Amino acid sequence: MKQVLEFEKPIVNLKEKIAELKRFTKDSEIDLSEEISTLEKRLAVLEADIYGNLKPWDRVQLARHAERPTTLDYIDKLFEDFIEFHGDRLFGDDEAIVAGIAYYKDKPVTVIGHQRGKDTKENIRRNFGMPHPEGYRKALRHMKQAEKFSRPIICFIDTKGAYPGKAAEERGQSEAIARNLMEMAGLTVPVICIVIGEGGSGGALALGVGDQIHMLENSTYSVISPEGAASILWKDSAYAQRAAETMKITAYDLKKLNVIDNIIPEPKGGAHRDLDQQAAYLDEVLEKSLQSLMQYSVDQLLEQRWEKYKQIGEYKTVQ
Amino acid sequence: MLKDFFGKRKKYASIPSEQAKADVPEGLMQKCSGCHKIYYRKEMNKNLQVCPNCGYHHPLQAWDRIDTLFDDDTFEEWDQALTTGNPLAFPGYEEKVEKDQKKTGLNEGVVTGKGTIDGQATAFAVMDSSFRMGSMGSVIGEKIARAVENARVEGIPFIIFTASGGARMQEGLLSLMQMSKTAIAIKRFSESGGLMISVMTHPTTGGVSASFASIGDYNFAEPGALIGFAGRRIIEQTIREKLPDDFQTAEFQLKHGQLDKVVNRLEMKEVLSLLLKFHQKGGNEK
Ligand SMILES: [Zn+2]
Numbered sequence: 001m002k003q004v005l006e007f008e009k010p011i012v013n014l015k016e017k018i019a020e021l022k023r024f025t026k027d028s029e030i031d032l033s034e035e036i037s038t039l040e041k042r043l044a045v046l047e048a049d050i051y052g053n054l055k056p057w058d059r060v061q062l063a064r065h066a067e068r069p070t071t072l073d074y075i076d077k078l079f080e081d082f083i084e085f086h087g088d089r090l091f092g093d094d095e096a097i098v099a100g101i102a103y104y105k106d107k108p109v110t111v112i113g114h115q116r117g118k119d120t121k122e123n124i125r126r127n128f129g130m131p132h133p134e135g136y137r138k139a140l141r142h143m144k145q146a147e148k149f150s151r152p153i154i155c156f157i158d159t160k161g162a163y164p165g166k167a168a169e170e171r172g173q174s175e176a177i178a179r180n181l182m183e184m185a186g187l188t189v190p191v192i193c194i195v196i197g198e199g200g201s202g203g204a205l206a207l208g209v210g211d212q213i214h215m216l217e218n219s220t221y222s223v224i225s226p227e228g229a230a231s232i233l234w235k236d237s238a239y240a241q242r243a244a245e246t247m248k249i250t251a252y253d254l255k256k257l258n259v260i261d262n263i264i265p266e267p268k269g270g271a272h273r274d275l276d277q278q279a280a281y282l283d284e285v286l287e288k289s290l291q292s293l294m295q296y297s298v299d300q301l302l303e304q305r306w307e308k309y310k311q312i313g314e315y316k317t318v319q
Numbered sequence: 320m321l322k323d324f325f326g327k328r329k330k331y332a333s334i335p336s337e338q339a340k341a342d343v344p345e346g347l348m349q350k351c352s353g354c355h356k357i358y359y360r361k362e363m364n365k366n367l368q369v370c371p372n373c374g375y376h377h378p379l380q381a382w383d384r385i386d387t388l389f390d391d392d393t394f395e396e397w398d399q400a401l402t403t404g405n406p407l408a409f410p411g412y413e414e415k416v417e418k419d420q421k422k423t424g425l426n427e428g429v430v431t432g433k434g435t436i437d438g439q440a441t442a443f444a445v446m447d448s449s450f451r452m453g454s455m456g457s458v459i460g461e462k463i464a465r466a467v468e469n470a471r472v473e474g475i476p477f478i479i480f481t482a483s484g485g486a487r488m489q490e491g492l493l494s495l496m497q498m499s500k501t502a503i504a505i506k507r508f509s510e511s512g513g514l515m516i517s518v519m520t521h522p523t524t525g526g527v528s529a530s531f532a533s534i535g536d537y538n539f540a541e542p543g544a545l546i547g548f549a550g551r552r553i554i555e556q557t558i559r560e561k562l563p564d565d566f567q568t569a570e571f572q573l574k575h576g577q578l579d580k581v582v583n584r585l586e587m588k589e590v591l592s593l594l595l596k597f598h599q600k601g602g603n604e605k
Binding site: 162163164165166168169170171172173174175177178179181182183184185186201202205206208209221222223224229232233246247248249254257259305306309310312313314315316317318319 | 400401402403404405406407409410426456457458460461464486488490491492493494495496497498499500502503504505506507509510525526528529530531532533534546547548549550553554557558560562566567575576577
């Protein structure tokens, strides 16, 4: 049973009603097909209306959905022969980030991503997908290896943020993130970053400096969580809904702000409704993205990466 | 009686009496934020806003910082006219920026440029925490990236003094992206052999500590500066534990291997000058 979100309750209710009528038809041998057909038409309209007009806060709920597909789900669907490798060689292995190599359309690639758990037990093991410095350093180790062996890098972004903990600070959370930004800037292989769930601030960005940045339709990418923004702006985290709109955190907003390259569509109702379909949508964009990047020389790649980031921001000149 | 007298005398010996304070024009006196002793502002300024009693480093405004480091009349400002837009059409943002522009006399929270330190040319950026708490938006990212790029083109070092509460929330993801923009500029500069020195001053946190502040060839900090990624309150809420008083201070970061050196402001120019000398191009002999 899928977890039902507030905004989709009318759809679920109507679906239940239809199912009920169908059962009744079957059990009682009374023909209700006309009524059913009317309700199904109404359902189609309702679905188009609700799913076609998702508000930023609805998308936040979808991005955080407990059953939303994770990095490992996509690795399983999109790649072959994935081998996961562990550890940063400095301190430990952070399971909030997975990394390894795999074939994508018969070509070796390095795949790295934040990894949430799907239940409490796994979430504890993976620290709810919130990395410590060793996670970022593991990621960097793999990126450097990808560079050595000329493998493109694909990063999946899905985190509430870098873990705000004591040990994380002691081991240099800031430095680990900063180092990744700087080293990713200079990688001599194509880097593609895809936000699949929540893109939470610096902890997301530390896997997010690339040649092309894509976002799933219902994913979010933000400098601060809507709750955090609300508590700073309006001294009340209950205004999170409003903050989700003001902060412009959806794929559509960020495309307009020229921060991302592509919006990857999701199946009706969100990625968790149909993993195969979602993987297919993702595959299409990923393949095109890779193809377009493979044609560039290292110099071109680096120059374009600089040009890409150089233009992000808005300012004016006075006097 | 005597004891009272001496006690009083002692208490007021080095600091002006209440009456004297009332008689002097406002702003003449300054209370140390560390030990709360009261000094003549001029005395504190002469000591570069470092308390002569307890060594507390008071925040310096951008241009005061430049005065403490650069040879007289050598500093030339870059991109002074850049000012912020309102990319998210964020309610009240422009007014807040205007207010801080009036308050500080700056167009934004960072001053960039170049000058000489003991005759040695260097590019420079200094953040001012009195402007929107030093938060980083598009203008700060752009000015720093341009300064680093200028340093690369001119083949001179780049020194930055950071002071920031983190990202500029009102610019949303554009502010986050300034972390990557500056990091790429620094990477290009570093690849060209450029020397970068980062000096973290109070406070250097969030997106600034997690980007350019932490990737200098040398990372320094002023004594007592707050340096860290996540805020103390958030960490305490997360781990449900009270953090030690010295958590995220410069000294804490030094102890945990995150800094090369904690440098007293009174020795800063000397240390930077020596480092510039060590890295002069075309021969490193003393
Ligand atoms: Zn003092």
